[in-house]
Amino acid sequence: MQQTIVERIDRVAEDVVSLTLRGATGPLAPWEPGAHIDLALPNWLTRQYSLCGDPADRECYRIAARYEPLSRGGSEYLHRFLRRGRTLDVSLPRNHFPLAPAPRYLFLAGGIGITPILPMLRAAVAAEIPASLVYVGQTLATMPFADELRSSHGDQVRIVATRQQGRPDLADLASTLDPATVVYCCGPASMLAAAQAAFPAERLHTERFHPAVRSFAPDTPFEAVCARSAQTIQVPADESLLEALIHAGHPVASGCREGVCGSCELTVVAGEPEHRDDIGAPAGRMYACVSRALSPRLVLDL
Incomplete structure (x- = not known):
């Protein structure tokens, strides 16, 4: 810290x-x-x-x-x-929404979703990479940094107050976009859904502040083995892996407890995790707050 x-x-x-x-x-x-x-x-x-x-x-x-x-x-x-x-x-900064190199960018932000997008736009402009931003909110008064964006980036920024102008047509925007453009989007679930419907998945990067609604098989109990301490912990069906570890004396870091922040990342030594996060856990890792096990036992680097 x-x-x-x-x-x-x-x-x-x-x-x-x-x-x-x-x-x-x-x-x-x-x-x-x-x-x-x-x-x-x-x-x-x-x-x-x-x-x-x-x-x-x-x-x-x-x-x-x-x-x-x-x-x-x-x-x-x-x-x-x-x-x-x-x-x-x-904490130290973590980045699950990095800005990948691209020949040009389109940034889409809804409300407080402007926060990760703002430094992305600045970085693209500083690198002299063509970039534009569509920033959407209910009213201008509810949109943080709107004045800062207009004064710094002028015509590169399109601000849409939906109560007066309605929602932007992302499908129409996608039809006019250069095929090399990479799109970054952060905002409410409705905006993310519209972006996913409008832009090719391989050119779209999204970040959500709350997990998407998804269905999983019923929770079942499993064992978590802490490889370094040789402790075996029973994870019941009505308790998360994170909670079971903490109750057993392993103070795993945690923040959102929704699978969107990554603070509870663990290394999996053996076994098959059931990934339920919205980040996309890298190989050999899992997020203990929401993810469980597809195998009867998980061996963790703890």
Whole structure:
């Protein structure tokens, strides 16, 4: 973990605050567009936020959070109780949404989904790669960084306030796109579904803040063997692997507990995991908060 100090709290849209976090003991860990951090809050919650500042600035991280009345307490704390000067621990950056090299880009952002997209657009412009952004929100007042984007990037940015203009036709946009264009999209589930219907899968990269609704076979019990400690843990059908490990004395890191942040990644030595995450676990890895086992036993590097 890295220790930071809350240097600024800025209201950047209706119900959206931006936090500037300065390293408390020196430069912060480097990051690239698409990365996020875990933020450990004083109310014992850990939440994930995309980095939306300048990767060249090693002194500060910038994140933004929308107030969610039905949240589990993270956004409420940031909006109502956090104050300048507070010390907060943050994780090293992780990136499950990296910006891959491409001859040209189209960026699509919906609401707070602008946060990972903002540094991507800046990076493409700095590298003199043709890029454009379609930024969608209900009203201009609810869209963070809209003024910053228009002043910095002008005609490269199309801002769509849906209450006045309706939703953009992504299928029509796709029909006019150069075939070499790579598309990055982050926003609500409806936008991601529209993008997946409009653009070829091989040219579309998406990130979602909440897991997609999917169906799996009924949960069944299995064994988790911790290879380093030789401990065998029974994982019952009504408990996640993460919960079983924590109850057995293995303090596995966790954040979202929904399979979208990657903080609970484990190495699988033997056995066949059932991947239920939305990230796409690499070979030999799994995310303990949601994924289970297709084999009777999993051997983990713990």
